Amino acid sequence: MSEEVSKANREGWSQFAYEAWVKGNGTPRESARELAAAPWRRLAAYREYLGDLQGRRVANLLGSNGKVAVCMALLGADVTVVDISSENARYANEMAYEAGVSIRYVVSDVMAIPLDEYHSRFDIVIMELGILHWLMDLDRFFHIVTKMLREGGRMIVRDFHPMKAKALRWENGAMVASGNYFDSEIHQGLVPYAKYLSEEQQEQLTQVRTRGWTLGEIVTSIAGSGLRIQVLNEEAGASQRWVFPEDAPEGIEDRLPGLYMIVADRV
DSSP: OHHHHHHHHHHHHTSSHHHHHHHHHOOHHHHHHHHHHOHHHHTGGGHHHHOOOTTOEEEEETOTTSHHHHHHHHTTOEEEEEESOHHHHHHHHHHHHHHTOOOEEEESOGGGSOHHHHTTOEEEEEEESSOGGGOSOHHHHHHHHHHHEEEEEEEEEEEEOHIIIIIEEEETTEEEEOSOTTOOOOEEEOOGGGGGSOHHHHHHOOOEEEOOOOHHHHHHHHHHTTEEEEEEEEOOSGGGGGGSOTTSOTTHHHHSOOEEEEEEEEO
């Protein structure tokens, strides 16, 4: 099953991705100029947990189009991205070039990377937004993360809150609990950048596979990997307003968590 899922997701993420990022974010040159003007803006939510990035070795897993990686490189980090899509890699590498920095982009299923090569290599392993639902084996993933970190290294993951992603739906002008928080099935759908593509292109896309996790499963898996959890922040406030529909009631971002962040260290 895991090989089938990996194949489908690799195919899905390698169709029109470069074109989609250009339509949605601008050309790599345009994106590079925006990031270079204020690299901490993209990383604002992580700043207090990252510290000085100069000379730090960072792994950005499932790093997509490379914006987080390029911002970190602009701040002096030695950045390695691991992602399944060669299209994502093309956009990220071109953006890094235009920004005047270099990143190392490894096109691979993160579950298949050679651990001997990356063992205890990184000061920081970071994952950002829309990450964990691509994984079918959470325990193995966090085992890989732990092995990649040096002693004293730090893992940071910021992702969509499982309650918002799995249980809550926007229906008839109201947020209702119409989903299944404990659903463990594998689901099919389109890649998130499909919204930037034409209907004709969307019809050509391979269906990708995802599997949602509860917050309890995530925390338990991280703790079981040997990492020591330092922070679990369920976010509230204006910084997460974009997670909710535009016509959602004012102040909903203060009452419901749309995002969470976990910071854990290897001891």
